[in-house]
Amino acid sequence: MMSSEKKRIEASKHRVVVVVVDPEYADKTWKILHAIHEIFNHKGILTLSHQDLYRHAFDMVLHKHGEKLYSGLVSTM
Structure with missing residues (x-):
């Protein structure tokens, strides 16, 4: 690419x-x-x-509620 050419910037195609x-x-x-x-x-x-329980626990961690999940498990035990 020559220095006089301009690079075209396209909008992202990802939603x-x-x-x-x-x-x-x-x-x-x-x-x-x-x-x-x-x-x-x-x-x-x-x-x-067990799969549904795992999915809900995993989703809690993904949504930044891992601390609540952990403290709930500790209080259960």
């Missing part, structure tokens, strides 16, 4: 997705994860599969 999270997301999700109490207490009745 930017903004996710608005419910302010009570962490509390609602922790209530869903109440099944962790059932697992810890060796109860046989689970309202959610």
